[in-house]
Amino acid sequence: MQAFVVTLFVIVCLLQIIAVLLQASKGGGVAGAFGGGGGMGAMFGSRGAATFLSKLTAGLATAFMLIALILSVMSSRGGSVAQGLVEQERQARGSSPAAILPSAPATQPMTPQQQAPQPATEEPKK
Numbered sequence: 428m429q430a431f432v433v434t435l436f437v438i439v440c441l442l443q444i445i446a447v448l449l450q451a452s453k454g455g456g457v458a459g460a461f462g463g464g465g466g467m468g469a470m471f472g473s474r475g476a477a478t479f480l481s482k483l484t485a486g487l488a489t490a491f492m493l494i495a496l497i498l499s500v501m502s503s504r505g506g507s508v509a510q511g512l513v514e515q516e517r518q519a520r521g522s523s524p525a526a527i528l529p530s531a532p533a534t535q536p537m538t539p540q541q542q543a544p545q546p547a548t549e550e551p552k553k
Contacts, residue, residue, distance in 0.1 A: 429498075429501055432494060432501065433498065436494045436495070439491050442487055446480055446484045449480055450484065
C-alpha cells in the first residue's frame with residue numbers, strides 16, 4: 428500500500444513540475460520556447476490555456492498536499508519507514524553501539540616527571 432502511495436506521489440510531483448513549467452509567464456515560460464504558447468492558445472482558446480493550466484496546477488497542488496499528509500500519517504503509525512536504518516540494525520543485533528566497541532586499555536595517571544616542563548617566567552628588567 429505504501430509503495431503505491433509513494434509512486435502516486437512521485438507521479439503527481441512530476442505532473443506538477445510540467446504544469447508549472449508550461450504556464451506562460453511574463454517571460455514566456457517554457458511553453459514559448461517549444462512553441463506551446465500559440466498551440467495551446469489555439470487548442471483551448473486565447474485565455475483557455477491559462478485557465479486550464481492554472482486549474483490543473485491548483486488540483487495537482489491539492490493532490491500533492493493530501494498525499495504528503497497521508498504519507499506522514501502512514502509513517503507515524505510505526506511502520507518500518509518510521510525507523511531509520513541504524514535503529515533497524517541495532518534491533519537486529521540486539522545490542523547498543525557501545526557494546527560493539529572494543530574496550531580501551533586502562534591508563535595510569537602521569538607523574539610530574541612525565542609531564543612537559545613549564546617554561547620559566549623571567550622577571551622584567553629595570
